[in-house]
Amino acid sequence: MEEEKGEKGVILLDFWTSPFSQRLKIAMDEKNVEFECIEEDIPNNKSQLLLKSNPVYKKIPVLIHDGKPICESMVILRYIDEVWPHQAPLLPADPYSRAIASFWADFIDKKVYDLGTKIWMRSGEVHETAKKELLEVMKTLEGELGEKEFFGGDVFGFVDIALVSFYGWFPAYEIFAKFSFEEECPKIMAWAKRCVQRESVCKALPEPKKLYEYLLDLKKTYNLY
Amino acid sequence: MEEEKGEKGVILLDFWTSPFSQRLKIAMDEKNVEFECIEEDIPNNKSQLLLKSNPVYKKIPVLIHDGKPICESMVILRYIDEVWPHQAPLLPADPYSRAIASFWADFIDKKVYDLGTKIWMRSGEVHETAKKELLEVMKTLEGELGEKEFFGGDVFGFVDIALVSFYGWFPAYEIFAKFSFEEECPKIMAWAKRCVQRESVCKALPEPKKLYEYLLDLKKTYNLY
Numbered sequence A, B: 001m002e003e004e005k006g007e008k009g010v011i012l013l014d015f016w017t018s019p020f021s022q023r024l025k026i027a028m029d030e031k032n033v034e035f036e037c038i039e040e041d042i043p044n045n046k047s048q049l050l051l052k053s054n055p056v057y058k059k060i061p062v063l064i065h066d067g068k069p070i071c072e073s074m075v076i077l078r079y080i081d082e083v084w085p086h087q088a089p090l091l092p093a094d095p096y097s098r099a100i101a102s103f104w105a106d107f108i109d110k111k112v113y114d115l116g117t118k119i120w121m122r123s124g125e126v127h128e129t130a131k132k133e134l135l136e137v138m139k140t141l142e143g144e145l146g147e148k149e150f151f152g153g154d155v156f157g158f159v160d161i162a163l164v165s166f167y168g169w170f171p172a173y174e175i176f177a178k179f180s181f182e183e184e185c186p187k188i189m190a191w192a193k194r195c196v197q198r199e200s201v202c203k204a205l206p207e208p209k210k211l212y213e214y215l216l217d218l219k220k221t222y223n224l225y
Helices: A019-030 A048-053 A073-083 A095-121 A124-145 A156-163 A167-176 A186-196 A199-204 A208-221 B019-032 B048-053 B075-084 B094-119 B124-145 B158-164 B167-179 B184-196 B197-204 B208-222
Strands: A010-014 A034-041 A061-066 A068-071 B008-013 B035-039 B060-065 B070-071
Touching: A010 A048, A019 A073, A019 A156, A019 A167, A019 A199, A034 B048, A048 A061, A068 B094, A073 A095, A073 A156, A095 A124, A095 A156, A095 A167, A095 A199, A095 A208, A095 B070, A095 B075, A124 A167, A124 A186, A156 A186, A167 A186, A167 A208, A186 A199, B008 B019, B008 B048, B008 B197, B019 B048, B019 B060, B019 B075, B019 B167, B019 B197, B048 B060, B048 B124, B060 B075, B070 B075, B075 B094, B075 B158, B094 B124, B094 B158, B094 B167, B094 B208, B124 B167, B124 B184, B158 B208, B167 B184, B184 B197
Parallel strands: A010 A034, B008 B035
Antiparallel strands: A010 A061, A061 A068, B008 B060, B060 B070
């Protein structure tokens, strides 16, 4: 029986800069899930497939699995872990450890992207406050990491994926905000370097110089000075 | 062997107005979980137990289960469903339906409280925009509910709990924003009335007049006009 395109298999509606999308690539690579990436033309020429698949937010990433769309990266990440549970489980098995991992992934989601956006987009007091807060957030995460190899212990997992997807943006944050993550939170940097030794992570993250130049272009386009 | 207070059992650090706390009471009642409620003195006299249990946000609700704290209401709700799975399961069993329920619960969390707060706390353009957006959010939710009894179908579950916890606030939103939910989204109101027929929901929600007067007092205290 012939299938329409997209009716079977896994499709990721993607944009190369998106940490939220990179998370899903990392997770699916860890689990050896084959998927097709479709690069969207953001923000001005979104595909009909994206608009139809995510009518509420009209945003990437969207995962389309056997024709059924799932939206919001943390929802998708959990779905990936539930549908392909046997290789590289991302969440721990016991409910308390799962809750702790969910708490930290949610903390990262509530803080990092918004603060980072204020750092590269804004100036003056908003910029300065965001810089201070982002460093506090990173220090809080450093406290949670402690002396562990990964956030969950010895195994790369849910919280690692949630945070390392921002690592490609770190150099841009450093240039725009004039600080060094290495000086401010060396343990987080050591952890990040352990993470990027994994092929799944290394492959998924954008090239920092290309990302920085893309952000500079956006600032010019929208006259953000 | 004697146990220290709080070392065994379930404690909820609570505040009577909080929809986030009410969710957990509803869920535990549905599952016949016995718990002790400790009312916190918010915002000026938080207990040492709260500060120690939620050092990141210092906010209620916190669930302390056998001495171990869990924070953030949606994280806790999922934990409750995993630890006491046999009675009144809240999330559906299959991964796709779980993802859809998670998406809508997350949508509610991202929108309703913040918009509601702008409605009762703020005036002018911020107030007007929030009012318009809250009605759009409710209409989107009405679309998702459709002709179903509950968000998940025939059974009261995760999304119902996420949303119905705001029902106690609806009358206050209506008075502050001068609109009628009944006129704007009658299906949501019919759904809410089905929900409050459940003892778990009816018991958990605050008395609307008491809540409205509390918000009026807060507006006076902080001179929010």
